[in-house]
Amino acid sequence: MRIGVIGLGSMGMGVALSLVKAGHEVAGSDVRAAAVESLVAAGGHAAADPAAAAEGARLVILMVVNQAQVEAVLYGPKGAIGALVAGAVVMLSSTVPAQFTEALAARLAETGHLLLDAPVSGGAAKARDGQLTIMSSGSAEAYAIADPVLTAVAATVYRLGDRPGIGSTVKTVNQLLAGVHIAAAAEAMALGTRAGADPRQLYEVISNSAGGSWMFQNRVPHMLDGDFTPLSSVEIFVKDLGLVLDTGRSLRFPLPIAAAAHQQFLAAAASGHGGEDDAAVVKVYEGLAGITVARPKE
Template sequence: MQQQARGNAIGVIGLGAMGMGIATSMLEVGLPVIGCDVSERAREAFVAHGGRSVATPDELAAECDVVVLVVINAEQVEMVLFGERGLAGELAPGSLIMQCATVAPSYAVALGERLNAMNLEMLDAPISGGATKARTGELSVMSSGSDAAYAKGQAALDAMAAKVYRLGDSPGAGSSVKLVNQHLAGVHIAAAAEAMALGMRMGIDPDTLYEVITHSAGNSWMFENRVPHILKADYTPLSAVDIFVKDLNIVHQTGRELSLAMPVAASALQQFTAASGAGFGREDDAAVIKVYQRLSAFELPAANDIQGESSQ
């Protein structure tokens, strides 16, 4: 049974790299924020930033009328909303779920309909920009939803985003545009890895190659951002290989739903799947280059040759 909310705090579920950045950026502009994560360490880290935290989603219902979901996939969305200790059935009517995970557009549409039937608003609001921009409140949000959903979520959006794209008046459009972004991002990372493998296999110094390409027409944002991870031999997972296994699978699934062949995305998916299968799934997505290294005779930069910190 739904309860009447006793406050207007904002809940953030998922205090990973992106969620922690979003929650702390909201704190810094003075919003009342309560974080939620299964990890005690994550909860303690948020408290150290000056926030409050709870261990289960349903604990947010008494104080929050806006809840931002920054979880990994649709399965986790289901769990935090409708599973044991789930949130959706406990929120007051008119409360807002801002769903930021990358999910299939068809799932976003169905979720919006389910929440609407419970007298809850949903903003389909996938995000882009990485952990650094999450921390500074400069994300891009690809969003769709009703006017009421936008009005309810305006303070949260102002705190977390530099740009909010309003793409439609119901859930689905935001996730559709995010899927196009993830198609390109995954393909660009795989292409950057393959190009660097080609250069190193030909004996070109990788630092020189990076310098030339970033000042040439072949450059891309992903090449410029991810190749330094390779050069520094730092595969700390700012965005993991397995994220693109998931996201490119969603691209592939959506293509099948639309009878649209996407051979370039399929090729990139195979490379990320191979990297995951080789044991690199939890490493940074730049680790897809290790698939090429295993198949050919070239050396990757070694950690003990590196100075400086990993690129964000």
């Protein structure tokens, strides 16, 4: 199947490469020429813009950052919508508000296209291995077209209903937990370091104790190595936890713990770390306490 992938960041590139490995014809579009070149080197095809990525495709995957970018790559100049064939599926894998997803499904239906609400989780490594978790919702017709794609990129696909928007709601809850866990991991590691515990030993103990979490085990090594090469950036969680809080406000639902985590990511971004890996939220605590969690490996 010919598939367009719009957005070749750490997650989008992994998805595109998994599809190439599965034998699909993949056209990739990204604002960064180097990302497109990397896909071509792996057997994919270059698309100069979103419209070119969508040309002739039965399915287009959107892996961009936010709803403004979704709007731009679909309906902006050289947007994908004008090139999509009738009956094609837009697989929306960006983290966006559920209300936006629902409205987008209605807009796409007016032009004879289908929406599969399909946010993803698992990180860049699992994206490259085709082992993502997908929280999806959409019509039977959309799933019928998307099934080979879902099989190629995911280890687990949750089918949450036939209405787009449910998948985005579940992803919002996931991001609440993910952001809180990263901020809490940074706080815990900084506290232990300030109190005199060896950070690497602390990581080992907590990883094998009740206080551990997937995010603790995944992100604390970045802190210990002092390696903040962005896999998922601080700014992503400024955005995603902001989305969580917006959702809470719309439902008149208090989210004090998410709000506290959001403030820590905002503090990290305001301190100049917005483009670094989200584990760089630990630098807020390091600066306050005059410590460094990083410990070189022996």
